[in-house]
Amino acid sequence: MKLDPAFIWTAFVQLLSVIPTTLLITAVSVLGGFLIGTGIALLRLYRVPVLSQIAAGYVTFIRGTPMITHLLLIYFGLPAIVDAVSESLGSSFRSVSIPYLAFALIAFTITASAYMSEVVRSGLLAVNRGQLEAAYSIGMTTPQALRRIVFPQALAASLPNLSNSLIGMLHGSTLAFTVSVVEIMAKAQIVASTNWKFFEAYLAAALIFWGLTVLIEQLASRIERRINVYNRGGVA
Template identity: 45%
Template sequence: MGKIFDINAVFTSIPSLLKVLPVSLQITFISMIVGLVLGLILAIIRMKKIPVLSQIVTVFISFIRGTPMIVQLYLTYNGIPLLLRFINEQYGTNYNINHLPAMLFVLVTFAINESAYNSETIRAALQSVNKGQIEAAESLGMTYLQVLRRVILPEALVVAIPPLGNALIGLLKGTSLAFVAGVIEMTAQGKIISGSTFRFFEVYLALALIYWVLTIIIEQVLRYLEKRFSIPDPGPANTIRGRWFSLGKREI
């Protein structure tokens, strides 16, 4: 059985895989941050129904969500050099296409992909805020920024954290496709190690365990954030209607 499965090969593979963990985390968090910013912009464009831009954004989101990530990586990997070559020919510039870092293609693809999904999550979260609360805050003399900071964002954030957290976990696991563009992250490192040791099952089991642990850590952080930003239920006794009802019962 030792020749068929070597448990030691699982644990000896983990340190080599962890050496490129920073690459996977870099792709994950940079892409997520950029995707959140772009997603917010796309969501606002769709909510405001800006002419022309709104239609373009709708088609863009539909295209990104309707095509596989690996196809988008191939499009970016071949499209950016074509774009730079076109710019060089049209404007006489001298951008060096051959020296483009592989990480650039990966970050652009992942950030764009995340922006399409995040925009729908953010839009749904913003639209979930009760308009009556917004109108009540405005009637108290709050400016739009104050309403945004004190009413809209706190409630929208509670709604958005779970789906955005799922997107972050999916993005972490999706970094395994970065090897398509030549980036050596954990999955690519696993291919290299297993190719040299011929312990494919053991190496990929070690890789699966690392991803699993990372996912558990992210889930715990997300649960903390959900509790941290959750809005406590005031209960019926703390509402105007509830206070009146409670008073009426005491009077009776």
């Protein structure tokens, strides 16, 4: 096999056009997963009757099954549910109107929520319980104490794990091509199919993912440094 450096550059340039799709999948799934995961973590920490057991079962199931399984279950199961509900309501809306990207966003958000819940839960457990009790002693309600005292510290403690989860979802977004979403890896396959130079196309894709990963690592490192300076009483 003879390497074609010129085609690596050609593929690299063509792959740039789908980076926004990959970043959209990553950002939406991580943000949605963080919000849902925070709710799940609070349910489990405060041991809300029934709901905490459901939340624990949800986390166990999602973490115990592959990411691609969630995607395929949503891709094949959600349309059937949508069509059944629409028909029962007498609506003309059908699942064929739903873009493929929506299935990927829903599935990856579900996946991220389970992992994010554990990240958030570990961060909350890292905050000294005495700080919450001190907040109660000065008249704060639980939501106020969580928002002003607990969450900021928990977020700082969870930052390394959050960045790892973000990188994991960035790489996991490559599975979206299985439901016809054209992201970086799918585009690489399309580009390579014109002349069968798959190695060069996938190498270009690897370089892009590596670059995006480095950017995330650098951003997380800067945020962590600023948080550490603030926690030491310095000027951020």
